[in-house]
Amino acid sequence: AKSLGRNMYQEFTHEMKEETQQRVKLETCLHGAVAAGQLQLVYQPKVSLASGTIIGCEALLRWQHPELGMVPPSRFIPVAEDSGLIMPISDWVLRTACLQAKAWSAAGLPAATMAVNISARQILRHDVAEWALGILDETGLAPDLLELELTESLIAQDVDKVTATFGRLKNAGVKLSIDDFGTGYSSLSYLKHFPVDTLKIDQSFVRNMLTEPGDAAIVRAVIVLAHNLRFKVIAEGVETAEHCRLLCEQRCDEIQGYYISKPVPAGEFETMLRNGVQL
Numbered sequence: 001a002k003s004l005g006r007n008m009y010q011e012f013t014h015e016m017k018e019e020t021q022q023r024v025k026l027e028t029c030l031h032g033a034v035a036a037g038q039l040q041l042v043y044q045p046k047v048s049l050a051s052g053t054i055i056g057c058e059a060l061l062r063w064q065h066p067e068l069g070m071v072p073p074s075r076f077i078p079v080a081e082d083s084g085l086i087m088p089i090s091d092w093v094l095r096t097a098c099l100q101a102k103a104w105s106a107a108g109l110p111a112a113t114m115a116v117n118i119s120a121r122q123i124l125r126h127d128v129a130e131w132a133l134g135i136l137d138e139t140g141l142a143p144d145l146l147e148l149e150l151t152e153s154l155i156a157q158d159v160d161k162v163t164a165t166f167g168r169l170k171n172a173g174v175k176l177s178i179d180d181f182g183t184g185y186s187s188l189s190y191l192k193h194f195p196v197d198t199l200k201i202d203q204s205f206v207r208n209m210l211t212e213p214g215d216a217a218i219v220r221a222v223i224v225l226a227h228n229l230r231f232k233v234i235a236e237g238v239e240t241a242e243h244c245r246l247l248c249e250q251r252c253d254e255i256q257g258y259y260i261s262k263p264v265p266a267g268e269f270e271t272m273l274r275n276g277v278q279l
């Protein structure tokens with residue numbers, strides 16, 4: 001038993017060492033990513049179920065490294081948050097997204113809001129309102145064409161700070177949505193005072209709504225809750241016609257997911273915006 005214990009300990013420390021080395025390697029590579037032009041945004045359409053038209057998109061970050069290949073955001077965003085790289089990266093993301101949205105609107109394409117994800121560390125440590133309004137000013141994008149998505153779990157960490165930040169953004173005309181709604185284990189009471197426009201039902205509930213009665217019940221409940229609080233509601237991770245039909249029946253306002261389109265480069269999104277999509 002003693003030697004087993006030691007073996008497990010050695011294995012454990014070995015794994016921790018590898019994990020740490022991996023993170024250090026990622027961090028080193030990430031340092032040069034912006035300057036080397038390795039970051040890219042892809043855009044996923046959001047569609048209104050009432051009109052069948054694209055009402056906006058979500059910008060999602062991609063990192064293509066020459067040796068590491070395509071690194072998913074779920075792996076490098078936490079590294080960026082822990083290393084102080086999150087601000088320069090987020091800065092690039094927001095600026096690029098705003099310039100893109102501005103270009104689309106200047107080209108006379110149908111109006112579409114540009115949604116950008118905000119990281120937990122960012123909102124807790126920095127003045128996100130001042131930062132975002134500054135970039136809107138620089139890029140000349142109309143504030144009501146920008147939407148910021150914040151995850152429910154991070155809101156719960158400092159409701160007062162988030163409420164103040166949201167208030168300033170909302171006053172300036174920026175749209176706000178709560179991402180991954182239903183996964184944050186937080187109290188619902190904060191919602192009634194919250195200046196947000198949209199609740200985004202987490203994709204885990206949507207994915208299982210056809211087979212798990214519990215998940216279907218949560219989806220229905222979130223839609224009713226959102227509407228009673230005068231919020232719009234969007235379902236993410238919509239993959240099939242059956243998801244779409246059920247959400248439509250339950251009066252969900254908007255959908256996003258592979259059923260409409262995967263996240264795509266700017267040029268492809270522009271084509272969808274021009275030609276529309278099939279529901």
Ligand code: C2E
Binds near residue numbers: 119
């Ligand atoms: P999220 O904000 O919840 O984004 C939704 C994720 O679901 C995206 O993964 C998207 O590609 C994926 N997705 C969309 N439709 C479907 C579908 O129908 N089925 C399935 N299975 N998945 C779908 P992605 O792009 O890998 O991003 C993962 C997470 O990384 C995001 O989750 C977000 O939290 C974070 N992230 C991405 N870009 C940024 C960014 O620019 N800044 C920050 N702070 N976080 C970002």
Ligand code: CA
Binds near residue numbers: 058117149179
């Ligand atoms: Ca999101």
Ligand code: CA
Binds near residue numbers: 203236
């Ligand atoms: Ca989400």
Ligand code: CA
Binds near residue numbers: 180
């Ligand atoms: Ca998520």
